[in-house]
Amino acid sequence: MEDLIARRQAIYNEIYDRRQALEEEVKNLEKTISKINSNIYDICEHNWVRDRDSQYDRAYTYCTKCNMHLRPATSGTASGTHSCLTE
Numbered sequence: 520m521e522d523l524i525a526r527r528q529a530i531y532n533e534i535y536d537r538r539q540a541l542e543e544e545v546k547n548l549e550k551t552i553s554k555i556n557s558n559i560y561d562i563c564e565h566n567w568v569r570d571r572d573s574q575y576d577r578a579y580t581y582c583t584k585c586n587m588h589l590r591p592a593t594s595g596t597a598s599g600t601h602s603c604l605t606e
């Protein structure tokens with residue numbers, strides 16, 4: 520039985536190690552996606568449309584070209600740069 524317990528522990532360890540490695544890899548891939556999205560957002564000549572019938576939330580405004588949501592105006596700029604879309 521002890522060999523089974525040892526084997527079980529070895530598998531637990533392997534699962535832990537692989538999970539750590541995969542989480543690290545996924546984190547890096549998500550960072551890459553984030554950078555790519557940032558580039559796309561900057562260079563796309565957006566065509567903003569409102570999703571469904573929402574009239575209140577900017578999160579529901581998305582671009583038909585890059586399929587990204589309209590970001591809220593960054594703090595520091597008093598009014599948003601997309602004033603055409605505000606109420």
Ligand SMILES: [Zn+2]
Pocket residue numbers: 563564565566582583584585586587
């Ligand atoms: Zn776009």
